[in-house]
Amino acid sequence: MVNIAVLGYGTVGSGVVEVINTNHEIINKRAGEEINIKYVLDLRDFPGDPVQQILTHDFNDILNDDEVKVVVEVMGGINPAYTFVKQCLAAGKSVATSNKELVASHGPELLAIAKENNVNFLFEASVGGGIPIIRPLNTSITADEVTEITGILNGTTNYILTKMDQEGASYDEVLKQAQDLGYAERNPEADVEGGDACRKIAILTSIVYGKHLDYTKIHTEGITKISTEDFKYADALGVSIKLVGTTKKEGDTLYSFVAPMMLDENHPLSGIHDVFNGIFVHGNVVDDIMFYGRGAGKLPTASAVVSDVVDEVKHMGKNIMASWDAEALPIGDFRDAVNRFFIRVSAxxxxxxxxxxxxxxxxxxxxxxxxxxxxxITSSMTEGSFADITAKIDKIFSIIRVAF
Amino acid sequence: MVNIAVLGYGTVGSGVVEVINTNHEIINKRAGEEINIKYVLDLRDFPGDPVQQILTHDFNDILNDDEVKVVVEVMGGINPAYTFVKQCLAAGKSVATSNKELVASHGPELLAIAKENNVNFLFEASVGGGIPIIRPLNTSITADEVTEITGILNGTTNYILTKMDQEGASYDEVLKQAQDLGYAERNPEADVEGGDACRKIAILTSIVYGKHLDYTKIHTEGITKISTEDFKYADALGVSIKLVGTTKKEGDTLYSFVAPMMLDENHPLSGIHDVFNGIFVHGNVVDDIMFYGRGAGKLPTASAVVSDVVDEVKHMGKNIMASWDAEALPIGDFRDAVNRFFIRVSAxxxxxxxxxxxxxxxxxxxxxxxxxxxxxITSSMTEGSFADITAKIDKIFSIIRVAF
Structure with missing residues (x-):
C-alpha cells in the first residue's frame, strides 16, 4: 500500500479523490500497489463529506508523516504551493501537480530537487488537462528534433471563439454566456489575454528543448479584439480563428508567441472546437503529430493528475523526468519572427x-x-517590419496572423 | 555506450539507421548513453552503402554477442522474426519491433519472456506508425476505465477513401493510382480487406484490457465494396466514410470489429485524411482523447522504433511494459453488437x-x-437482427455502419 496526500480540495482536488475512488481497482492494478489517500489538506471543513475523516488543516501533518510517499498539489497559485512542494520533494516525497503557474515559474528548480532526492515531480495536468502530452514529450518523441510545437491550450478562449464563429455573436455576448455557464471566470483576464496559454507553451517548450523558457519573455496577445467581422472574413476564406501558443524553429533560432491565428482546414488544429484543446508537434523524422482532448474540467484534469500518481508509485526511488535546466532557453527577438498577416484597414x-x-x-x-x-493577407514578413509599417497606418480594425 | 543490432535492412530498417545517424546527438542525450549500431542483419548485400561495414548474414553473430543489449526487429512477417525475437529476449536482450503480425500473434508470450528475463519487448511502431499510442496507453491512460478505442489504423485505405471522396473516383481507379504512387501494395488485400487494421485493433485492445484478443475472432470487413454512390450520400449527409477498427464496451461486454463507418463532423476521426491515422480513446474520467499522425512511412515508423530503443536503453534491467496475459479476452458475439446502419436497396x-x-x-x-x-439509416439494432432482416432482401447495393 502506498499512502498519498492531496493538497487542496477544490475542483481538481475533489476530482482526484473521486477518480481514485471510482477507478480504485483498475488504478491499483496498473500501479502495482494499493493507493490510499491518507490526508486531504484544506483550510475549510466539509461536514457531511466523507473527506472530512481524512481532512487536515495542517500541512505539517503530511510533511512529517514518513508513510506519505506521494503528494498531489492541486491548490493552484504560487504560494503556498511552491513552499509546500519544495518541502515535500526535499523530504523524499514525489509530487504530482496540475499547477501551471508553479511549473512555468519554478519547474527547473523543482525538477532538480526531485532528482537530488531520487523522487519525481510530474505535471501532466498542467498543460492540456486530460490530454497526455508532457509524458509523450518526455518519453515518446525522443528520436526527433522537434521543430514546432503549437497548441490550442486554453479551453475558455476556444469556447468563446467557437461560439463567435458558429453563432455570429460578439465577443462580449459570448464571454457573458461563457461566464454564466461557468466556462469563463468572473475575472477572465488570465484566459482571454493569453496569459494561461503563455504559461503552457512555456512549459511545453522547456520540456522539449531542455532549458527554461521564461514565460514573461513570450510575446502574448489575447482574443479581446477579435470581432464578428473577423469571423465573416474567416468564413469567406474557409478558415478558423484559434488562439494558439507556438514555438517554432526557423534556421537555428526558436521563436515563441501566443496570439490568435487563422488556420486553414488542412491544419490539424483547425477542427478543434469548444472547450477542447489540441497540441500539434512537428518532428524532423516523425513529421506531424497531434494530441487532442479536454483541456480542462474536474475529471479530465484529475485523470491526468492520477496518471502521474500511478507513474510515481511505479517508479519509487527512480527519477524518470527528463531534465529541464534552469539555464535560459535562448529565443529569437520577436521582431525577427516571420509571419503572414491578415489585416483590416478603414477604406x-x-x-x-x-x-x-x-x-x-x-x-x-x-x-x-x-x-x-x-x-x-500579406506575404511573409518579419514582425518588426510589419509593426513598423502598421505604425504608420491609421484606423486598423484588425490584425490576425495567418498559418497558411 | 550501448550496442544495438537491426534485423532487416528494408524500408523501416534503413529508416532506423537513418534516424539514429541524423539525430545522433539528441537521441544520445535523451537515452543518457551513446547508441551504437553494431550489426545490421540482412540476407542481401548493399555494396556502396556504409551499412555494408556492419552487415552480417548470420543472426548468431548478434545472438551470441553479449555486447548487444538491444535488438530492433523490422523484418516483418512471423518467421523467422518470431524465433529471432524469442531467442534475443531469452538471451537478455531487449527488443523493439514494428511488426504488427508478430505482436498480434505472439505478443503475450514475448512480453512474458521479456519480463522473466528482466528486459523489454516494445512495439510502439506496430500500430499507428509514428503516432505515440502504445506507450500512452501503457503509461498515461492509467487512471481511466477505457470504454472505447476506435482508430483509423490503415493509411492505404484512408488514402483511397479520401481520394474517392475528394475526386469522385471509383475504388478501382483510386487503388490503381495508389499502387502507382507506392501507397498501396501490388497485392493490396491485407490493407483493403481490413486485415491490417484488424491486427492493430487487436493489439490496442489487448494492451488496454490486459488480456489477449485473438485477431481472428474480430469481425472484419474491408473497403472494396465502397462505391462512388456511397460518397454521394455521404456528401448529402455531410459525413465522411472511414475504415475503422473499434472496440467498445456496452454494459459489461466488449464488442470489437473492423468495418467502414460513416462519421459525422463532430467525431474527432472524421477530419483525418490521406495516409494519416488517428486513434480515438474514451475513458470514463478523461472523456474523449485522440492521437493523430503518420500511420506509416519509413521515417515516421522508424521514429517510433527508435523511441522504443531510447526507452529500452533508459530502462536496462527494468521491465516497464504493462502485462498482457495470454488468457483470452472475452468479447461479445458480434451478432449481439448494437449499431445503426446506412443501407441502399434497389427500388x-x-x-x-x-x-x-x-x-x-x-x-x-x-x-x-x-x-x-x-x-x-436504421435505428440502433443488433448486428444479428440486421443480418437476419437483410438476408431477406434482394439487391442490396451497400451497407455501411453509422457512428452518429
Missing part, C-alpha cells in the same frame, strides 16, 4: 496603391456584409 | 411500407444523381 485611411507600396503584393479578401474597409 | 426490390415493417422507423436519405434506389 478612408489607405488606398490599394499605398498598400502595394507598403506591403508589396497582398491578397485581398472580401466578406459579405462588411463594407468601408480593405482587408488583405 | 425494384422493396417498398417503403416493407422497409417500415422490417426495420421500423428509418431516416431516408437522397443524393443528387442517384436514382432507382432507396437509401436510409
Amino acid at each position: 478612408d485611411a489607405i488606398t490599394k496603391d499605398e498598400i502595394q507600396k507598403l506591403f508589396g503584393d497582398v491578397t485581398y479578401v472580401t466578406a459579405e456584409g462588411v463594407d468601408g474597409e480593405l482587408a488583405f | 425494384d426490390a422493396i417498398t417503403k411500407d416493407e422497409i417500415q415493417k422490417l426495420f421500423g422507423d428509418v431516416t431516408y436519405v437522397t443524393a443528387e444523381g442517384v436514382d432507382g434506389e432507396l437509401a436510409f
